[in-house]
Amino acid sequence: MIDNNHVIPQTKIRVENFNLFYGKFQALDKITIDIPSNQITAIIGPSGCGKSTFIRSFNRMNELIPSVRTEGKIILDSKDIFEIDPVELRKQVGMVFQRPNPFPKTIFENIAFGPRAHGIRDHRILEEIVEKSLRQAALWDEVKDTLNKSGLALSGGQQQRLCIARALAVEPEVILMDEPASALDPIATLKIEELIEQLKEKYTIVIVTHNMQQAARASDFTLFFNMAESRAGYLVESGKTTDIFTNPKNELTEQYISGRFG
Amino acid sequence: MARELFERKIKQIQDEILLLGSMVEQATLDSVTSFKDRDIQTAKALIEDDQNINDKRFAIENAILILLATQQPLAHDLRLLAAMLLVANELERMGDYAKGIANNTIRLGISDLPIPYRDIEKMGELAVSMLHRSLSAFISEDISQALAIPHEDDEVDALFNKCYRTIVNGMIANPATIDDASLLLWVVHNLERLADRVVNICERTVFIKSGEMMEMDGSEDEVEG
Numbered sequence: 001m002i003d004n005n006h007v008i009p010q011t012k013i014r015v016e017n018f019n020l021f022y023g024k025f026q027a028l029d030k031i032t033i034d035i036p037s038n039q040i041t042a043i044i045g046p047s048g049c050g051k052s053t054f055i056r057s058f059n060r061m062n063e064l065i066p067s068v069r070t071e072g073k074i075i076l077d078s079k080d081i082f083e084i085d086p087v088e089l090r091k092q093v094g095m096v097f098q099r100p101n102p103f104p105k106t107i108f109e110n111i112a113f114g115p116r117a118h119g120i121r122d123h124r125i126l127e128e129i130v131e132k133s134l135r136q137a138a139l140w141d142e143v144k145d146t147l148n149k150s151g152l153a154l155s156g157g158q159q160q161r162l163c164i165a166r167a168l169a170v171e172p173e174v175i176l177m178d179e180p181a182s183a184l185d186p187i188a189t190l191k192i193e194e195l196i197e198q199l200k201e202k203y204t205i206v207i208v209t210h211n212m213q214q215a216a217r218a219s220d221f222t223l224f225f226n227m228a229e230s231r232a233g234y235l236v237e238s239g240k241t242t243d244i245f246t247n248p249k250n251e252l253t254e255q256y257i258s259g260r261f262g
Numbered sequence: 263m264a265r266e267l268f269e270r271k272i273k274q275i276q277d278e279i280l281l282l283g284s285m286v287e288q289a290t291l292d293s294v295t296s297f298k299d300r301d302i303q304t305a306k307a308l309i310e311d312d313q314n315i316n317d318k319r320f321a322i323e324n325a326i327l328i329l330l331a332t333q334q335p336l337a338h339d340l341r342l343l344a345a346m347l348l349v350a351n352e353l354e355r356m357g358d359y360a361k362g363i364a365n366n367t368i369r370l371g372i373s374d375l376p377i378p379y380r381d382i383e384k385m386g387e388l389a390v391s392m393l394h395r396s397l398s399a400f401i402s403e404d405i406s407q408a409l410a411i412p413h414e415d416d417e418v419d420a421l422f423n424k425c426y427r428t429i430v431n432g433m434i435a436n437p438a439t440i441d442d443a444s445l446l447l448w449v450v451h452n453l454e455r456l457a458d459r460v461v462n463i464c465e466r467t468v469f470i471k472s473g474e475m476m477e478m479d480g481s482e483d484e485v486e487g
Contacts, residue, residue: 213334245336247473257336259265 050233
């Protein structure tokens, strides 16, 4: 049996005493956690516990909401993300959403959009990026002859892989995924999970999921969030996925993953 | 409380485990008694009835597999179902030991070999008592009981060693008895092994409760043969 237990992965994102408020309402309460590099970290927890808010903090997407205020630190590698230009930060920390949301453009243009926005004009380079990104997203073979067709003509699972390819095109370091498979059928879901597993070689992946089996199948580390009585989200337990799903230390985690609440 | 149906089904399987356990206890006690009484009729019946134990074990295994497939248990539920799968197997193998003793009763026939009946009976009683309490501890997830019971295995081992010496000395003194006496060795071996398997049930009890897989100090690992 291969034992990777002794390998301690490096930290990619360090979160220290992170609080987040929507106006007066505190949505995240003193979150402190290290997100390991080149691993898949799953975040689970009942609805409203702040999972999505939490990962949206990693590329400062919450700032688009005017009433949001944060405290504490989020360090990407050794840099405080609040000192990085948000456009540059979002290039490094990409995101894939719950429902596939391709642009109403061709498959090619969907992928080329990001690199273009970052100043790449040479068509040959763009072609290379499109092919590489689609290959990494395990979509190339299915669309290589139809790159000029609309991205919206693809199936749901293909659209989601297109969105992953679009995120990969700007060569991020971290990919955030917010319920990336919840709108997909079981086969498309498994394809996305296989893909995520391949992607971790190059990227650090953080995935929010409501599907416990998906977290168990597809992640290396798991964070369990819960909601306090004040409705603020807090981190209950974190650990290796294999430990969390077979022998969690916290009674709340136990009850949540075995379907007794949430 | 969510998952009432699931919990009811787990409870049903636990009841079936207890039922299987009581079948094995009875078969073991009956096998020792019929051995002592040279009661070949009962021994034959025991061999036939072993099929019921096997059937019950498969029924339990099937019920657990269905729950694994349909309910996706995790954490404590998962450990409990995995442990019950193993314990059902342990009980079925214990049933085989009782059947083995019954077989030897038949083979031994009316041989006039000197037999340490008292010690064999004591081994049987002790092993069955350990089994009974280990299953109670298993179902109620009583760690302190599960940790205590394996120590009693030392007493079973001591009786085994005593019987073993007696039987081997008999063989040395009268080599003509070796064939029959070797059957006796199997009888005491089976009872000793039964008690070892009780230790496995206790290990699983600790596993369900704590998630920790520990090897308890029963006797040494199985040497079949």
